Amino acid sequence: MSDGQMVHMATVRVAVIAASSRVRASLQTLVEANPALAFLASATDAETLVDCLAGLVSDVVVADIEPHASDALKTLFELGHAPPALVLLIDDPDSDWILDTLPADAVAILPRNAIPAEIVVAIEAVAAGLCVLSPEILARLLAGRKPSRQAASGEPFEALTxxxxxxxxxxxxxxxxxxxxxxxxxxxxxxxxxxxxxxxxxxxxxxxxxxxxxxxxxxxxx
Known part of the structure; x- marks a missing residue:
């Protein structure tokens, strides 16, 4: 069995950060409804989540946060073990903030109105080491920057949904x-x-x- 097959078969351990109790409950229900995912804990902020996990290690953290709270996420990356991947739910993100302060290599950035199926796909993707961006956010990131990939025709590469x-x-x-x-x-x-x-x-x-x-x-x- 290849390493890739093992990644797909392993249960992805998920933790949640959200200020709203309603959002936390909704994300918990979403995770628990998917047999490929395992819900570990939820909290209002990163520091509280670390306490709730009590030594448990999450593969993915789904965070509904504001840009000014981004530094708090770094708490999750100072624990001496492999850092979790991130799925961020955020409105109208600033591209400089995304590029300069996100602590994870594997990250998904979705709008807060993302449908449940999109969130689940994003969790599975970042758990596999990929990055996921909505078309709107990718366009914002590429604005004013030279595209790193181009189609054979020479036209700028356009992201898939x-x-x-x-x-x-x-x-x-x-x-x-x-x-x-x-x-x-x-x-x-x-x-x-x-x-x-x-x-x-x-x-x-x-x-x-x-x-x-x-x-x-x-x-x-x-």
Missing amino acids: LREIEVLAMLADGLGNKEIARQLDISENTVKYHLSSIFGKLGATNRTEAVMLGMRYGFVMV
């Missing part, structure tokens, strides 16, 4: 349009729409090329 990443991952697994539609509970026409968008953004001309480019850009895990 979370749904498009899901579809691309299923392509990599060899699934056809009907099976993708069934698993995602969408129509085949919607699958075709996503494929067209994926091909256009990656500069791919067929499914195989799209998967290869997806691997190169880090959207598909080998």
Whole structure:
């Protein structure tokens, strides 16, 4: 069994930080409803969470925070063990804050109105060492900066949405349009729409090329 397969099979241990008790309860329910995830603890801030964990180590911390509270997250990265990955739920983030102060290498940054499925996908992605950004936040990060990747045509690389990443991952697994539609509970026409968008953004001309480019850009895990 490969290391990649073991990562997918392992239960991801999740902790939650949120000032709102309603948000904490909602995120706890979301985690506990997914058999691939294990809920450890929740708290209003990072320092309190450390006390609640009582020596337990989380793989991922989901944090609903304000930008001015970012320094408090560093508490989680000074405990002498491998730092947890982060899933941040935040409104209108400032790009300089994101680039300069986030302590984690594996991080997802989502808007507070992200749907539950997007949060779960983000948790699993950062647990595997990836970064996840919404299209709006990625556009903000790239504003005024030279893109690091470009399509073969020379046009700036455009990020895939979370749904498009899901579809691309299923392509990599060899699934056809009907099976993708069934698993995602969408129509085949919607699958075709996503494929067209994926091909256009990656500069791919067929499914195989799209998967290869997806691997190169880090959207598909080998």
